[in-house]
Amino acid sequence: MMFVLRRMLALAGVLVVSSFLVFAAMYAAPGSPENFLVQGRTVSPDVLAAIRQQYSLDDPFFVRFWNWLVQVLQGNFGQSLANRQDVGSLLADRLPTTLTLVLMAALFITFFGIGLGVIAGTRDGFVDKLVILGSSLGFAIPTFFAALILMSIFSVSLGWFPVFGSGTGVFDRIWHLTLPAIALALPSTAVVARITRTAIREERDSEHAVMARARGVPGSLVLRRHVIRNSMLPVSTIVGVHIAGLIAGSFVVEYAFTLDGIGTLLVNAVQKKDFAVVQAIAIIMVAAFGVINLLVDLLYASIDPRVREVRTR
Structure with a gap:
């Protein structure tokens, strides 16, 4: 506490x-x-x-x-010079789009980044090489360029997803924000997959894992309790850092897909020297970084009890 x-x-x-x-x-x-x-x-x-x-x-x-x-x-962020509106009202109208986009991108990073890393770390051969190649490509493609490629293929050519806008309602918004979330999460997913793979392989070949298998402990149990659990310490840090940075990087995707989020609002506010709006969004970004780092520290303590014992002294 x-x-x-x-x-x-x-x-x-x-x-x-x-x-x-x-x-x-x-x-x-x-x-x-x-x-x-x-x-x-x-x-x-x-x-x-x-x-x-x-x-x-x-x-x-x-x-x-x-x-x-x-x-x-006191809960008053002031008035926007550009829009003559209350800053709190402006943020309330735009935050749902950005938060939904960031949440979807965070889910992509967590499930696909860690999942692909675990698969590559526990399997050799073609699967491992395929994940390495995919993560290298994903990390090398800039977010804005990835947004244009996804838009061209899945929106313009195939017509599976809408091109612009953030939609109305829960399911329509998720449908509109799927491609932006993939574009936003792609580089971070590649990094998390590569680091997870490395951490899994290091723990798989560590002394305590080898000794556990030598004592006859089933391989699946060694994988769950020793390899994956211990490798999640460095992985959780990387995941937390990249998720915290999604809000700061979302303005690129919001601009590409013409989304009404706080990223585009921030760009316009900086250009017009709208002090109140810039300050409010800066507070939101810093608070997001702080809260996510706090959650990562708590996750550390749940993964490794030794961390909890050191921090309670």
Whole structure:
């Protein structure tokens, strides 16, 4: 319990520091929000001064950051400069698409990445070489290019999946997001499969596995309790890192398939210096990294009790 509490406090500190860094980067970038608001029109200095006063742009940097942080703690992410809408409402409309996309990609990475790695690690010959070749190709193909290939084959040529949009309803959304999720998960699936294969082979040839087989323990039992279980420690770390990075990489797939997720919202917000939107999405990304890393640590403790004993001291 104390370990979880310490990690939650550390996550809160990381959120504050990361939001400060993002706010500082946006503040130092060329251009200004009021220039976007006037849309290139020539306005008087009084109008510019009124705009800056309305959006508190004349306040010192640390004052603006502190005011924003206090509002976030109260559940208020501010108002978008570009859309004149509440940032919370904008995120609520777009988060379901991104979360569904990331969840589907995470399932692909977990099941196909680990599954193919286990198959290649426990089998020699053609199957092993096929998985190695497939993982090399999957890792080498950029996400955007993979999206275009999948779209061309399965949407345009075969017509199995829709080309654009995120769909409405549960099943329609899953149907629309299948190809984007595959494109997003492809490089990570290849990496996880290769690392899982290596970990399985190392554990398969380890001393304790060889001794267990020599004592007459059935091979299937050795595989489950010794080989696969022990190899999941490094694999779970890699899976967690890649799943945490899906949100940051989803904007490429969202742009290719014209999805209404937070990735495209982030790109537009950065271009327009929409501070409130950028800050909110940055907080979401950092929180996702922190939560997934916490889950990976808890998974470590369930896989290897020795990890739990060390962290409770």
